[in-house]
Amino acid sequence: MGETALDHGHGGHSHGVSADADRKWLTLALILIVGFMAAEVVVGVIAGSLALITDAGHMLTDAVSIVLALIAIRLAARPARGGYTYGLKRAEILSAQANGITLLLLAAYFVFEGVRRLIEPGEVEGLLVFVTALVGIVVNVAATWCISRANRSSLNVEGAYQHILNDLYAFIATAIAGAVVWLTGFARADAIAALVVAALMVKAGWGLVRASGRIFLEAAPESVDPAAVGAELAEVGAVAEVHDLHIWQITSGEAALSAHVIVADGADCHAIRGELERILLERHHIDHTTLQVDHVCAEDPDQHCVEPHGQSYRGA
CATH class of the missing domain: 3.30.300.30 (ANL, C-terminal domain)
Known part of the structure:
Protein backbone atom coordinates (compact mmCIF):
# COMPACT_ATOMS: atom_id res chain seq x y z
CA MET A 1 0.00 0.00 0.00
CA GLY A 2 2.96 2.27 0.32
CA GLU A 3 3.99 4.12 3.39
CA THR A 4 1.12 4.90 5.74
CA ALA A 5 0.75 6.76 8.96
CA LEU A 6 1.69 3.61 10.80
CA ASP A 7 5.15 3.61 9.31
CA HIS A 8 5.99 6.99 10.80
CA GLY A 9 7.05 7.73 14.33
CA HIS A 10 4.88 10.77 14.79
CA GLY A 11 4.50 12.30 18.20
CA GLY A 12 1.34 11.54 20.04
CA HIS A 13 -0.87 14.57 20.40
CA SER A 14 -0.36 16.97 17.54
CA HIS A 15 -0.82 16.76 13.83
CA GLY A 16 0.46 19.24 11.29
CA VAL A 17 -2.93 20.00 9.71
CA SER A 18 -6.05 21.08 11.58
CA ALA A 19 -9.31 19.12 11.45
CA ASP A 20 -10.99 22.11 9.76
CA ALA A 21 -8.38 22.06 6.99
CA ASP A 22 -8.84 18.29 6.60
CA ARG A 23 -12.60 18.73 6.22
CA LYS A 24 -12.17 21.45 3.60
CA TRP A 25 -9.84 19.42 1.38
CA LEU A 26 -11.81 16.19 1.80
CA THR A 27 -15.09 17.94 0.94
CA LEU A 28 -13.58 19.44 -2.23
CA ALA A 29 -12.32 16.01 -3.30
CA LEU A 30 -15.76 14.53 -2.58
CA ILE A 31 -17.49 17.05 -4.84
CA LEU A 32 -15.10 16.27 -7.71
CA ILE A 33 -15.53 12.52 -7.33
CA VAL A 34 -19.31 12.38 -6.98
CA GLY A 35 -19.82 14.68 -9.96
CA PHE A 36 -17.62 12.63 -12.27
CA MET A 37 -18.82 9.26 -10.92
CA ALA A 38 -22.42 10.02 -11.93
CA ALA A 39 -21.32 10.88 -15.46
CA GLU A 40 -19.08 7.83 -15.71
CA VAL A 41 -21.86 5.38 -14.86
CA VAL A 42 -23.97 6.77 -17.71
CA VAL A 43 -21.08 6.67 -20.18
CA GLY A 44 -20.05 3.19 -19.04
CA VAL A 45 -23.51 1.79 -19.76
CA ILE A 46 -23.69 3.53 -23.14
CA ALA A 47 -20.19 2.34 -24.13
CA GLY A 48 -20.74 -1.19 -22.78
CA SER A 49 -17.47 -0.90 -20.85
CA LEU A 50 -16.91 -3.02 -17.75
CA ALA A 51 -13.68 -1.11 -17.13
CA LEU A 52 -15.57 2.20 -16.85
CA ILE A 53 -18.26 0.67 -14.64
CA THR A 54 -15.52 -0.87 -12.49
CA ASP A 55 -13.89 2.55 -12.22
CA ALA A 56 -17.24 4.03 -11.24
CA GLY A 57 -17.63 1.37 -8.57
CA HIS A 58 -14.17 2.22 -7.30
CA MET A 59 -15.11 5.89 -7.27
CA LEU A 60 -18.22 5.03 -5.24
CA THR A 61 -15.94 3.54 -2.59
CA ASP A 62 -13.81 6.69 -2.89
CA ALA A 63 -16.85 8.82 -2.10
CA VAL A 64 -17.92 6.57 0.76
CA SER A 65 -14.41 6.58 2.19
CA ILE A 66 -14.34 10.38 2.19
CA VAL A 67 -17.78 10.61 3.80
CA LEU A 68 -16.65 8.17 6.50
CA ALA A 69 -13.45 10.15 6.94
CA LEU A 70 -15.42 13.37 7.44
CA ILE A 71 -17.69 11.70 10.00
CA ALA A 72 -14.73 10.12 11.80
CA ILE A 73 -12.88 13.45 11.99
CA ARG A 74 -15.88 14.99 13.73
CA LEU A 75 -16.26 12.03 16.12
CA ALA A 76 -12.54 11.89 16.93
CA ALA A 77 -12.58 15.57 17.90
CA ARG A 78 -15.09 14.96 20.70
CA PRO A 79 -13.59 15.08 24.20
CA ALA A 80 -13.26 11.93 26.31
CA ARG A 81 -16.20 11.37 28.62
CA GLY A 82 -17.95 8.56 30.46
CA GLY A 83 -16.72 5.09 29.60
CA TYR A 84 -14.88 6.33 26.49
CA THR A 85 -11.70 7.35 28.26
CA TYR A 86 -9.85 7.87 24.97
CA GLY A 87 -12.80 9.64 23.41
CA LEU A 88 -13.83 8.38 19.97
CA LYS A 89 -10.38 8.55 18.40
CA ARG A 90 -10.65 5.04 17.03
CA ALA A 91 -13.66 6.02 14.94
CA GLU A 92 -11.14 6.79 12.20
CA ILE A 93 -9.75 3.25 12.43
CA LEU A 94 -13.25 1.81 12.04
CA SER A 95 -13.60 4.02 8.97
CA ALA A 96 -10.28 2.82 7.53
CA GLN A 97 -11.21 -0.82 8.11
CA ALA A 98 -14.62 -0.34 6.47
CA ASN A 99 -12.86 1.22 3.47
CA GLY A 100 -10.50 -1.73 3.18
CA ILE A 101 -13.23 -4.37 3.45
CA THR A 102 -15.35 -2.55 0.86
CA LEU A 103 -12.45 -2.51 -1.57
CA LEU A 104 -11.88 -6.26 -1.13
CA LEU A 105 -15.56 -7.12 -1.65
CA LEU A 106 -15.84 -4.98 -4.77
CA ALA A 107 -12.60 -6.44 -6.12
CA ALA A 108 -14.02 -9.95 -5.77
CA TYR A 109 -17.10 -8.96 -7.77
CA PHE A 110 -15.10 -7.25 -10.51
CA VAL A 111 -12.76 -10.25 -10.82
CA PHE A 112 -15.81 -12.43 -11.44
CA GLU A 113 -17.21 -10.03 -14.04
CA GLY A 114 -13.81 -9.52 -15.66
CA VAL A 115 -13.25 -13.24 -16.12
CA ARG A 116 -16.77 -13.59 -17.56
CA ARG A 117 -16.07 -10.78 -20.05
CA LEU A 118 -12.80 -12.45 -21.05
CA ILE A 119 -14.71 -15.59 -21.93
CA GLU A 120 -17.62 -13.78 -23.60
CA PRO A 121 -16.49 -10.27 -24.63
CA GLY A 122 -19.21 -7.79 -25.53
CA GLU A 123 -19.28 -4.77 -27.79
CA VAL A 124 -17.25 -1.88 -26.38
CA GLU A 125 -17.07 1.72 -27.67
CA GLY A 126 -13.32 2.15 -27.40
CA LEU A 127 -13.14 5.86 -28.27
CA LEU A 128 -15.80 6.74 -25.69
CA VAL A 129 -13.96 4.70 -23.05
CA PHE A 130 -10.65 6.34 -23.93
CA VAL A 131 -11.95 9.92 -23.75
CA THR A 132 -13.88 9.29 -20.52
CA ALA A 133 -10.82 7.71 -18.89
CA LEU A 134 -8.68 10.71 -19.85
CA VAL A 135 -11.18 13.02 -18.15
CA GLY A 136 -11.18 10.66 -15.17
CA ILE A 137 -7.39 10.96 -14.91
CA VAL A 138 -7.67 14.75 -14.71
CA VAL A 139 -10.42 14.57 -12.07
CA ASN A 140 -8.48 12.05 -9.99
CA VAL A 141 -5.27 14.07 -10.17
CA ALA A 142 -7.21 17.04 -8.79
CA ALA A 143 -8.87 14.93 -6.08
CA THR A 144 -5.57 13.27 -5.15
CA TRP A 145 -3.95 16.69 -4.79
CA CYS A 146 -6.79 17.88 -2.56
CA ILE A 147 -6.48 14.92 -0.18
CA SER A 148 -2.68 15.13 -0.17
CA ARG A 149 -3.14 18.58 1.39
CA ALA A 150 -4.96 17.01 4.35
CA ASN A 151 -3.34 15.28 7.32
CA ARG A 152 -2.12 11.93 5.98
CA SER A 153 -0.59 10.95 9.32
CA SER A 154 -4.19 9.91 10.06
CA LEU A 155 -4.90 6.37 8.86
CA ASN A 156 -8.42 7.58 8.18
CA VAL A 157 -7.31 10.27 5.72
CA GLU A 158 -4.62 7.93 4.39
CA GLY A 159 -7.37 5.41 3.60
CA ALA A 160 -9.27 7.98 1.55
CA TYR A 161 -6.02 9.01 -0.16
CA GLN A 162 -5.22 5.40 -1.09
CA HIS A 163 -8.69 5.02 -2.60
CA ILE A 164 -8.22 8.05 -4.83
CA LEU A 165 -4.64 7.21 -5.77
CA ASN A 166 -5.58 3.66 -6.79
CA ASP A 167 -8.46 5.04 -8.82
CA LEU A 168 -5.99 7.24 -10.69
CA TYR A 169 -3.94 4.17 -11.64
CA ALA A 170 -7.18 2.44 -12.62
CA PHE A 171 -8.12 5.24 -15.00
CA ILE A 172 -4.71 5.02 -16.64
CA ALA A 173 -5.29 1.30 -17.24
CA THR A 174 -8.78 2.01 -18.56
CA ALA A 175 -7.49 4.71 -20.93
CA ILE A 176 -4.95 2.26 -22.34
CA ALA A 177 -7.66 -0.39 -22.73
CA GLY A 178 -9.97 2.11 -24.46
CA ALA A 179 -7.24 3.06 -26.90
CA VAL A 180 -6.54 -0.62 -27.67
CA VAL A 181 -10.23 -1.37 -28.27
CA TRP A 182 -10.63 1.77 -30.38
CA LEU A 183 -7.54 1.20 -32.54
CA THR A 184 -7.49 -2.61 -32.82
CA GLY A 185 -11.01 -3.82 -31.97
CA PHE A 186 -9.63 -6.15 -29.26
CA ALA A 187 -12.66 -5.97 -26.91
CA ARG A 188 -11.08 -8.20 -24.25
CA ALA A 189 -8.72 -5.33 -23.40
CA ASP A 190 -11.63 -3.78 -21.51
CA ALA A 191 -11.99 -6.87 -19.30
CA ILE A 192 -8.22 -7.02 -18.76
CA ALA A 193 -8.28 -3.39 -17.56
CA ALA A 194 -11.11 -4.26 -15.17
CA LEU A 195 -8.98 -7.07 -13.71
CA VAL A 196 -6.04 -4.67 -13.30
CA VAL A 197 -8.32 -2.30 -11.41
CA ALA A 198 -9.51 -5.19 -9.22
CA ALA A 199 -5.89 -6.12 -8.42
CA LEU A 200 -5.17 -2.54 -7.35
CA MET A 201 -8.26 -2.61 -5.16
CA VAL A 202 -7.08 -5.81 -3.46
CA LYS A 203 -3.66 -4.29 -2.78
CA ALA A 204 -5.06 -1.10 -1.25
CA GLY A 205 -7.87 -2.88 0.59
CA TRP A 206 -5.63 -5.45 2.22
CA GLY A 207 -3.18 -2.76 3.30
CA LEU A 208 -5.94 -0.83 5.07
CA VAL A 209 -7.45 -3.92 6.70
CA ARG A 210 -4.03 -5.04 7.92
CA ALA A 211 -3.04 -1.61 9.28
CA SER A 212 -6.36 -1.04 11.07
CA GLY A 213 -6.34 -4.63 12.34
CA ARG A 214 -2.97 -4.06 14.01
CA ILE A 215 -4.42 -1.14 15.94
CA PHE A 216 -7.50 -3.09 17.03
CA LEU A 217 -5.28 -5.97 18.16
CA GLU A 218 -3.17 -3.54 20.23
CA ALA A 219 -0.01 -4.29 18.24
CA ALA A 220 2.98 -1.99 18.50
CA PRO A 221 3.55 0.46 15.61
CA GLU A 222 5.45 -1.24 12.81
CA SER A 223 8.29 1.26 13.23
CA VAL A 224 8.78 0.31 16.90
CA ASP A 225 10.44 -2.90 18.14
Missing part, protein backbone atom coordinates in the same frame (compact mmCIF):
# COMPACT_ATOMS: atom_id res chain seq x y z
CA PRO A 226 9.21 -3.54 21.72
CA ALA A 227 12.13 -5.86 22.51
CA ALA A 228 14.64 -3.21 21.46
CA VAL A 229 12.81 -0.55 23.47
CA GLY A 230 12.73 -2.79 26.57
CA ALA A 231 16.44 -3.58 26.31
CA GLU A 232 17.23 0.11 25.80
CA LEU A 233 15.29 1.15 28.89
CA ALA A 234 16.94 -1.58 30.96
CA GLU A 235 20.38 -0.17 30.08
CA VAL A 236 19.65 3.13 31.84
CA GLY A 237 21.72 3.54 34.98
CA ALA A 238 20.17 2.17 38.22
CA VAL A 239 17.44 0.30 36.28
CA ALA A 240 17.48 -3.32 37.42
CA GLU A 241 14.63 -4.67 35.33
CA VAL A 242 11.82 -3.68 32.96
CA HIS A 243 8.78 -5.90 32.52
CA ASP A 244 5.06 -5.69 31.77
CA LEU A 245 6.11 -3.61 28.77
CA HIS A 246 3.19 -2.83 26.45
CA ILE A 247 3.29 -0.60 23.36
CA TRP A 248 0.14 0.02 21.33
CA GLN A 249 -1.62 2.71 19.34
CA ILE A 250 -4.62 4.66 20.58
CA THR A 251 -5.20 5.71 16.98
CA SER A 252 -2.96 6.19 13.97
CA GLY A 253 0.09 8.28 14.77
CA GLU A 254 -0.62 8.24 18.52
CA ALA A 255 1.39 5.51 20.27
CA ALA A 256 1.18 4.71 23.97
CA LEU A 257 3.43 2.75 26.31
CA SER A 258 3.18 1.30 29.80
CA ALA A 259 5.80 -0.61 31.78
CA HIS A 260 6.84 -1.69 35.25
CA VAL A 261 10.37 -0.51 36.03
CA ILE A 262 12.40 -1.86 38.96
CA VAL A 263 15.31 0.35 40.07
CA ALA A 264 18.15 -0.12 42.53
CA ASP A 265 17.46 0.41 46.20
CA GLY A 266 18.05 4.05 47.08
CA ALA A 267 17.89 5.28 43.46
CA ASP A 268 15.89 8.42 42.61
CA CYS A 269 12.66 7.04 41.14
CA HIS A 270 11.48 10.41 39.83
CA ALA A 271 14.73 11.23 38.07
CA ILE A 272 14.93 7.80 36.45
CA ARG A 273 11.31 7.98 35.26
CA GLY A 274 12.05 11.38 33.73
CA GLU A 275 15.10 9.98 31.92
CA LEU A 276 13.09 7.03 30.56
CA GLU A 277 10.32 9.35 29.35
CA ARG A 278 12.91 11.54 27.62
CA ILE A 279 14.38 8.51 25.81
CA LEU A 280 10.94 7.33 24.72
CA LEU A 281 10.02 10.75 23.38
CA GLU A 282 13.28 11.70 21.66
CA ARG A 283 14.25 8.30 20.23
CA HIS A 284 10.87 6.65 19.65
CA HIS A 285 8.43 9.60 19.51
CA ILE A 286 6.24 8.14 22.25
CA ASP A 287 4.95 10.76 24.68
CA HIS A 288 1.87 8.99 26.04
CA THR A 289 3.51 6.85 28.74
CA THR A 290 2.60 5.23 32.05
CA LEU A 291 5.63 4.02 33.98
CA GLN A 292 5.30 2.34 37.37
CA VAL A 293 8.70 2.68 39.07
CA ASP A 294 9.52 0.64 42.21
CA HIS A 295 12.68 -0.15 44.16
CA VAL A 296 14.20 -3.59 44.34
CA CYS A 297 13.08 -5.44 47.46
CA ALA A 298 16.11 -7.23 48.95
CA GLU A 299 13.97 -9.69 50.91
CA ASP A 300 11.72 -10.63 47.98
CA PRO A 301 12.89 -9.42 44.55
CA ASP A 302 9.72 -10.81 42.89
CA GLN A 303 7.21 -9.19 45.22
CA HIS A 304 6.05 -6.60 42.70
CA CYS A 305 4.79 -8.93 39.94
CA VAL A 306 4.17 -12.60 40.63
CA GLU A 307 3.44 -13.27 36.96
CA PRO A 308 4.71 -10.40 34.81
CA HIS A 309 3.29 -10.27 31.29
CA GLY A 310 5.71 -10.71 28.44
CA GLN A 311 9.47 -10.68 28.40
CA SER A 312 11.58 -9.20 31.20
CA TYR A 313 14.54 -6.97 30.36
CA ARG A 314 17.52 -6.64 32.69
CA GLY A 315 20.45 -4.26 32.54
CA ALA A 316 23.95 -5.49 31.80
